[in-house]
Amino acid sequence: MASMRDIKRRKSSIQSTQQITKAMKLVSTVKLQRARQNAEKSDDYFRCMYSTVQSILARTRNLNHRFLQSGEKDRDAGGKKAVIVITSNRGLAGGYNSNVVKLITQGELANQDLCIYAIGKKGKDALGKSYEIKADYSDVIEEPVYADAMAISKEVLDAFAAGEISEIYLAYTAFKNTVVHVPTLLKLLPVEVNESSPADNTEQEGSIRQETSANQEASGEDKALMNFEPEDEEALDLIIPKYVTSLIYGGMVESVASENGARMQAMDSATSNAEEMISSLTLLYNRARQGSITQELTEIIAGANAIS
């Protein structure tokens, strides 16, 4: 049996770990609330953006626009697929980072030639060994602002326009609620014109919330009448970069909310695990103490007996 001192030392070390996890949980709870508010506030913007872009695309189905062409041709010319990977800069968030990484290493993009635009150190480190890291924007994830998303989207769109990359994907963690976070891979460009009904598009788009489908159907009637100023093609040139930017920004704010949610959960279970270990160690310690008292007594009695 381990000595009393060993058990005591172990217990106190677990106790201090528990204090740390408890504090981290509290911190991420507060951060989660803020991140969540941010995500909710920006939600309106993306819903409108998405429905507008979809309604434009629905009208201009046969348009041969550079942002709408599939990358098939370009790929033969050596164009790579680009993935914008949003992870966190810090660990201790359960499976949050590894789930996003898995999306790329094991999903439909597995074993392809990819270049990575990393937002978040963890994703960059995990993917850096097997893929080319084109750019690293790890600082922006601490406090996502719209201007950062604009800079990132400008860079990927330039690379897309120059033919360096043929397709752009966004890997992020969608925030459903505090406990459910879904790692999502979203195709940004070329924009897919969905032949199916608008409601189905919403389902595929993961990032856009459920209510969008209702919204879409309501605006369905207006679609046929919509005019564009300037003309469709020019409007697309201006709107699609904004659309990509807004999706990147949306991905960032949702990922931050998910990160804090995941960390909160991980730290919560770490705290309760520590609690469990402490209680079993307390039991062990008490037993050892009782054992040593009994042993001392036996020795004293035996000694007294020997004298008399």
Place this chain on the structure above:
Amino acid sequence: MADNNLFTLRIITPDRVFYKGEVSMVEFNTTEGEIGVLKKHVPTTVIVSPGILTITEAEGTKEAALHAGFAEILQDEVVILAEVIEWPEEIDEERAEKAKERAEERLRSKTPETDILRAETALQRAMARIHVLK
């Protein structure tokens, strides 16, 4: 004036709902020129260019500096998806003045490297900010 002249205006930015309310007219700059929208406008999507946004409510008018984004105009609703928009009280006048000078300076001393388009938009933006303050 009867109430039926009013329509819903929503101005949404990535971080907040900037404005939401019943208005009788909204005016702003687009890439095709300045427009004023009343109720029952033909459904149109327009691209915003930097300028002043004027909202005419039942009680009076409000102004804001609108810099980038696009607007979806429907018969009884206008939605402006603005990337950058500010109320006059949020504008730093000194900064806007400086930005205006910088942009003008850049346009004057044209070198081959000067990004004219960028300088021009910067100038437009600064001017919109200053105008709204006045």
